[in-house]
Amino acid sequence: xxxxxxxxxxxxxxxxxxxxxxxxxxxxxxxxxxxxxxxxxxxxxxxxxxxxxxxxxxxxxxxxxxxxxxxxxxxxxxxxxxxxxxxxxxxxxxxxxxxxxxxxxxxxxxxxxxxxxxxxxxxxxxxxxxxxxxxxxxxxxxxxxxxxxxxxxxxxxxxxxxxxxxxxxxxxxxxxxxxxxxxxxxxxxxxxxxxxxxxxxxxxxxxxxxxxxxxxxxxxxxxxxxxxxxxxxxxxxxxxxxx
Amino acid sequence: xxxxxxxxxxxxxxxxxxxxxxxxxxxxxxxxxxxxxxxxxxxxxxxxxxxxxxxxxxxxxxxxxxxxxxxxxxxxxxxxxxxxxxxxxxxxxxxxxxxxxxxxxxxxxxxxxxxxxxxxxxxxxxxxxxxxxxxxxxxxxxxxxxxxxxxxxxxxxxxxxxxxxxxxxxxxxxxxxxxxxxxxxxxxxxxxxxxxxxxxxxxxxxxxxxxxxxxxxxxxxxxxxxxxxxxxxxxxxxxxxxxxxxxxxxxxxxxxxxxxxxxxx
Numbered sequence: 001x002x003x004x005x006x007x008x009x010x011x012x013x014x015x016x017x018x019x020x021x022x023x024x025x026x027x028x029x030x031x032x033x034x035x036x037x038x039x040x041x042x043x044x045x046x047x048x049x050x051x052x053x054x055x056x057x058x059x060x061x062x063x064x065x066x067x068x069x070x071x072x073x074x075x076x077x078x079x080x081x082x083x084x085x086x087x088x089x090x091x092x093x094x095x096x097x098x099x100x101x102x103x104x105x106x107x108x109x110x111x112x113x114x115x116x117x118x119x120x121x122x123x124x125x126x127x128x129x130x131x132x133x134x135x136x137x138x139x140x141x142x143x144x145x146x147x148x149x150x151x152x153x154x155x156x157x158x159x160x161x162x163x164x165x166x167x168x169x170x171x172x173x174x175x176x177x178x179x180x181x182x183x184x185x186x187x188x189x190x191x192x193x194x195x196x197x198x199x200x201x202x203x204x205x206x207x208x209x210x211x212x213x214x215x216x217x218x219x220x221x222x223x224x225x226x227x228x229x230x231x232x233x234x235x236x237x238x239x240x241x242x243x
Numbered sequence: 244x245x246x247x248x249x250x251x252x253x254x255x256x257x258x259x260x261x262x263x264x265x266x267x268x269x270x271x272x273x274x275x276x277x278x279x280x281x282x283x284x285x286x287x288x289x290x291x292x293x294x295x296x297x298x299x300x301x302x303x304x305x306x307x308x309x310x311x312x313x314x315x316x317x318x319x320x321x322x323x324x325x326x327x328x329x330x331x332x333x334x335x336x337x338x339x340x341x342x343x344x345x346x347x348x349x350x351x352x353x354x355x356x357x358x359x360x361x362x363x364x365x366x367x368x369x370x371x372x373x374x375x376x377x378x379x380x381x382x383x384x385x386x387x388x389x390x391x392x393x394x395x396x397x398x399x400x401x402x403x404x405x406x407x408x409x410x411x412x413x414x415x416x417x418x419x420x421x422x423x424x425x426x427x428x429x430x431x432x433x434x435x436x437x438x439x440x441x442x443x444x445x446x447x448x449x450x451x452x453x454x455x456x457x458x459x460x461x462x463x464x465x466x467x468x469x470x471x472x473x474x475x476x477x478x479x480x481x482x483x484x485x486x487x488x489x490x491x492x493x494x495x496x497x498x499x500x501x502x503x504x505x506x507x508x
Contacts, residue, residue, distance in 0.1 A: 016506070076348050078347075078348055078505065080502065092348065100342070100343070100346030100347055101347045105274050105277075106270060106273070106274070110270070113266060114267075117262055118343075118349050120259070122262070
């Protein structure tokens with residue numbers, strides 16, 4: 001009866017800026033003694049509501065620091081909400097940053113295995129999909145080179161190839177296509193389209209309105225951690241571009 | 244959720260991330276020896292060479308009071324260096340993987356556990372070196388060796404708890420690693436590794452045999468390999484209590500802070 005794969009109800013994420021600062025032990029002790037609970041609160045997300053149905057593709061737009069990445073981290077489960085509820089009923093393959101999860105000292109081959117395992121694949125699944133990953137990322141010749149010697153484009157290709165081959169219920173792509181060249185972007189979009197056709201749910205962050213227009217059915221526009229607008233791609237993009 | 248459900252879930256998760264854990268351990272070992280000619284041979288060679296040097300230096304000083312000095316020294320050093328290496332690796336394990344924690348979804352416990360795994364593998368290499376020392380000194384192991392795994396188990400539990408506490412402390416105050424480095428030096432000199440405990444004043448001897456957990460494990464290893472006796476019961480008890488105490492405390496503290504530590508790493 002409920003095919004909402006992601007359910008976010010009135011969720012807020014709070015960071016404490018005073019805590020985020022690197023504190024030495026002396027500072028901490030002094031603060032405890034003085035009972036100084038100076039809390040500099042900062043709400044990265046305020047009262048967000050979002051329901052995503054299985055198989056939908058959502059775009060997230062907004063200026064830098066508007067909370068897009070924080071929202072995706074909430075869905076991934078990296079952050080938990082300060083208030084409200086987040087319920088995700090499915091596996092998540094996050095691509096939150098170029099080369100996140102890569103160990104640059106290791107070779108491409110070793111990183112494919114490591115990254116696949118981090119994404120929750122079994123060892124057998126990694127072995128079975130290995131050739132596919134290598135084929136898509138076009139890194140056959142560089143498999144035994146440490147990733148630290150890869151270009152950013154190569155890292156993007158490898159990261160994207162591994163994350164999409166995890167075949168998770170939800171694929172999260174945060175501004176990951178901006179590095180690659182045009183041909184690679186095209187290739188990635190085709191792959192995401194294939195996954196969408198196969199029933200995967202996509203959460204997609206991009207500063208390129210065209211890419212969002214091509215990929216997404218629905219769009220959420222965030223501003224300063226609040227929902228500015230939510231709805232069909234055309235409507236929201238039209239409003240966004242008018243600002 | 245009932246307790247049984249919780250246990251089952253934990254077990255399932257544990258099994259699921261076992262290959263990742265294995266890979267993380269292999270990664271550290273690979274990175275350490277990738278560019279060297281001798282590679283893993285260093286794991287055995289390094290403790291042997293250090294051992295030979297220490298033996299040359301200290302056997303002159305204490306050659307009257309300690310019988311079979313190489314075994315005395317190595318047995319102690321092997322145990323002590325596991326405790327400090329393991330807790331030191333675990334101390335850094337969470338903070339050093341902050342990037343991974345912030346960008347991928349990964350259960351945090353794999354980091355301290357993989358540090359523990361690395362140290363355990365290193366300990367195995369140390370054991371190989373130790374066997375070489377035993378052969379060269381003609382010290383044949385007795386039946387009492389079967390008690391050694393139990394001693395190791397206690398030591399693992401103690402180091403695990405200590406490392407977990409340090410790792411949590413390091414998240415909140417990055418001074419922990421500097422303090423611990425200083426502490427380790429003091430700890431080394433306060434553990435009779437290359438001197439006999441009898442050279443110390445009586446009060447110090449009492450304090451060390453009661454309050455220095457490293458000494459429990461060092462002492463038991465020596466009983467087994469040097470004196471060919473069973474480990475003293477009071478040492479076995481103290482060692483077990485220290486292990487349970489530290490491991491328990493570490494787990495409690497860790498599980499209390501694990502939800503919020505992402506904000507600090």
